[in-house]
Amino acid sequence: MATKSFLTSFLLFSLSPLTGRYAMVVCGDIAVYATGNARSTGGAGAVAMLVGPNSPLVLERGLRGTHMENVYDFYKPDLASEYPVVDGKLSIQCYLRALDRCYAFYRKKIQNQWKQAGIERQFTLDDFQFMIFHTPFCKLVQKSVARLVFNDFLSAKTDEQNNRYKGLEAFRDLKLEDTYFNKEVEKAFQKASLDVFNQKTKSSLNLSTLNGNMYTSSLYGCLASLLSQHTPQQLAGARIGAFSYGSGLAASLFSIRVSQDASPGSPLDKLVSSVSDLPKRLASRKRMSPEEFSEVMSQREKYSHEVNFSPPGDTNSLFPGTWYLERVDELYRRKYARRPL
Amino acid sequence: MATKSFLTSFLLFSLSPLTGRYAMVVCGDIAVYATGNARSTGGAGAVAMLVGPNSPLVLERGLRGTHMENVYDFYKPDLASEYPVVDGKLSIQCYLRALDRCYAFYRKKIQNQWKQAGIERQFTLDDFQFMIFHTPFCKLVQKSVARLVFNDFLSAKTDEQNNRYKGLEAFRDLKLEDTYFNKEVEKAFQKASLDVFNQKTKSSLNLSTLNGNMYTSSLYGCLASLLSQHTPQQLAGARIGAFSYGSGLAASLFSIRVSQDASPGSPLDKLVSSVSDLPKRLASRKRMSPEEFSEVMSQREKYSHEVNFSPPGDTNSLFPGTWYLERVDELYRRKYARRPL
Numbered sequence: 155m156a157t158k159s160f161l162t163s164f165l166l167f168s169l170s171p172l173t174g175r176y177a178m179v180v181c182g183d184i185a186v187y188a189t190g191n192a193r194s195t196g197g198a199g200a201v202a203m204l205v206g207p208n209s210p211l212v213l214e215r216g217l218r219g220t221h222m223e224n225v226y227d228f229y230k231p232d233l234a235s236e237y238p239v240v241d242g243k244l245s246i247q248c249y250l251r252a253l254d255r256c257y258a259f260y261r262k263k264i265q266n267q268w269k270q271a272g273i274e275r276q277f278t279l280d281d282f283q284f285m286i287f288h289t290p291f292c293k294l295v296q297k298s299v300a301r302l303v304f305n306d307f308l309s310a311k312t313d314e315q316n317n318r319y320k321g322l323e324a325f326r327d328l329k330l331e332d333t334y335f336n337k338e339v340e341k342a343f344q345k346a347s348l349d350v351f352n353q354k355t356k357s358s359l360n361l362s363t364l365n366g367n368m369y370t371s372s373l374y375g376c377l378a379s380l381l382s383q384h385t386p387q388q389l390a391g392a393r394i395g396a397f398s399y400g401s402g403l404a405a406s407l408f409s410i411r412v413s414q415d416a417s418p419g420s421p422l423d424k425l426v427s428s429v430s431d432l433p434k435r436l437a438s439r440k441r442m443s444p445e446e447f448s449e450v451m452s453q454r455e456k457y458s459h460e461v462n463f464s465p466p467g468d469t470n471s472l473f474p475g476t477w478y479l480e481r482v483d484e485l486y487r488r489k490y491a492r493r494p495l
Numbered sequence: 496m497a498t499k500s501f502l503t504s505f506l507l508f509s510l511s512p513l514t515g516r517y518a519m520v521v522c523g524d525i526a527v528y529a530t531g532n533a534r535s536t537g538g539a540g541a542v543a544m545l546v547g548p549n550s551p552l553v554l555e556r557g558l559r560g561t562h563m564e565n566v567y568d569f570y571k572p573d574l575a576s577e578y579p580v581v582d583g584k585l586s587i588q589c590y591l592r593a594l595d596r597c598y599a600f601y602r603k604k605i606q607n608q609w610k611q612a613g614i615e616r617q618f619t620l621d622d623f624q625f626m627i628f629h630t631p632f633c634k635l636v637q638k639s640v641a642r643l644v645f646n647d648f649l650s651a652k653t654d655e656q657n658n659r660y661k662g663l664e665a666f667r668d669l670k671l672e673d674t675y676f677n678k679e680v681e682k683a684f685q686k687a688s689l690d691v692f693n694q695k696t697k698s699s700l701n702l703s704t705l706n707g708n709m710y711t712s713s714l715y716g717c718l719a720s721l722l723s724q725h726t727p728q729q730l731a732g733a734r735i736g737a738f739s740y741g742s743g744l745a746a747s748l749f750s751i752r753v754s755q756d757a758s759p760g761s762p763l764d765k766l767v768s769s770v771s772d773l774p775k776r777l778a779s780r781k782r783m784s785p786e787e788f789s790e791v792m793s794q795r796e797k798y799s800h801e802v803n804f805s806p807p808g809d810t811n812s813l814f815p816g817t818w819y820l821e822r823v824d825e826l827y828r829r830k831y832a833r834r835p836l
Contacts, residue, residue, distance in 0.1 A: 231827030486572030
């Protein structure tokens with residue numbers, strides 16, 4: 155939904171002179187899991203984005219690669235529980251397949267645009283200065299970068315395969331759809347793509363590493379993370395590839411072009427400044443033991459459908475200005491209060 | 496959500512030459528209530544609309560009046576139940592207040608458009624040849640037509656109040672916000688607006704009368720009903736006022752202009768033909784006693800969160816081509832089957 159709102163807002167502004175207007179896209183989620191392996195990947199977060207004219211980040215038009223399937227990879231069927239049902243293996247396969255398909259569509263579209271401009275060549279990851287991903291857990295993103303390099307490798311000409319992808323020739327005849335769980339491919343291409351990962355993607359994972367999964371806002375959290383880890387000069391003119399994924403599933407790969415102007419006071423400079431305090435804000439969080447977290451989760455389970463109650467918990471520990479649930483009355487009506495700023 | 500999709504689709508097509516493309520808006524809902532007064536107002540239905548170029552119905556641009564409030568008038572907080580919590584009196588007040596506000600915004604906008612074209616006059620219900628409404632129950636819609644005439648009356652000049660609205664002068668100094676439950680106003684203006692209701696709105700309620708509430712698709716069901724009850728000639732050139740309301744609440748009043756061309760084979764002729772079988776389709780439904788309906792509802796309650804089961808019920812009674820839920824497996828995964836066409 156975040157990506158849908160984001161893309162629709164961009165589309166509206168690119169099509170029409172909606173003078174003086176802005177759209178605001180707010181995406182947020184709480185990723186919690188039942189006790190077990192997945193619980194430690196959870197997290198929570200929200201991202202708010204202003205979409206409008208003169209933006210230092212511009213969606214590139216006509217280049218969206220989209221793939222959808224009706225699949226039960228991750229879903230919340232038990233409405234009495236906050237926890238999802240996850241088919242972990244299927245979910246990873248779905249994610250990687252969607253990535254393959256979206257990348258193929260994206261490349262086809264950009265190569266067509268280039269062709270019309272008289273340029274006849276293959277699109278590769280080299281053409282993205284940065285690449286951000288929906289991030290259920292960071293390891294999957296590293297695998298995804300490897301996967302895209304594997305895609306590039308399979309579409310490369312034989313001589314290029316021999317020169318540029320030295321030592322990978324053995325994988326030449328494999329098919330994408332047969333290799334979702336091929337450990338050799340994974341290992342070889344993770345190694346071959348390590349520099350690419352470090353240069354183009356790693357900085358976007360800083361937030362996910364420290365904060366866990368954010369579901370809906372995941373990709374846009376990665377964008378904020380990327381911006382917070384670079385200077386305007388490092389970002390200026392870059393094309394950022396972005397892969398959005400929602401279970402169920404709907405996925406899109408699109409690209410964002412960063413403006414050239416990185417001078418002090420430029421829109422890009424202001425945007426980068428606005429997220430520069432991200433590491434500091436993350437560092438200001440309160441550390442809690444897994445036991446305390448489990449206790450909070452048990453309370454959450456217990457109270458999630460309660461009426462006529464006020465949630466327990468010390469509101470003094472909340473950041474200044476935080477809105478919190480004060481009371482749920484007998485008709486489930488929720489009343490919120492705010493910590494003083 | 497139906498209205499949001501509908502308006503967004505229109506906006507996209509009106510802004511840009513998306514040659515050869517169409518948007519499809521599908522809206523549907525099941526309106527069921529716990530045992531009690533409201534149960535008999537329930538219903539179910541879906542409407543699919545194709546949005547694209549050369550449409551015989553065109554959204555009028557720049558004329559949307561919108562009103563939103565954060566209010567608990569109708570909501571589904573108990574996720575273990577399909578039934579809503581309804582504050583009936585509050586809900587009616589919210590609906591009527593939203594109608595007042597949206598109508599005021601709409602009139603302001605159209606009067607501004609007219610002014611720019613050199614026309615200086617008040618907009619009244621006379622300027623809508625038809626008027627359709629979100630329809631929780633038909634009586635509320637009749638009240639709403641009366642309400643709009645009351646709005647027109649309050650904004651009319653004194654001499655017009657004396658001439659056109661004879662016998663209503665006693666209500667001249669009332670304020671909209673004080674009269675949501677004023678029985679005298681309701682009665683007097685229902686009487687004064689009876690002809691308007693019969694001419695502009697009654698035919699749009701044919702579906703709701705026979706089918707009950709459809710929630711999300713309600714307004715668009717009224718549009719289909721209106722189209723099915725008139726000839727292309729009767730509709731040609733008309734401006735249809737449309738009031739969309741979603742509890743919680745978000746409401747919009749906008750208008751649709753019907754094309755002038757009502758000739759055989761015209762887009763308008765085709766559209767009207769496509770819904771002309773609505774009365775026949777409604778008549779082909781199977782009649783069921785309230786006791787049988789209650790029994791089906793009890794089953795629905797019992798099975799709505801069940802896993803590893805196949806719903807009971809005779810699939811032979813379904814219309815040819817109907818999709819139905821065949822099985823829910825142990826992981827809540829749903830499998831659908833289809834009756835032969």
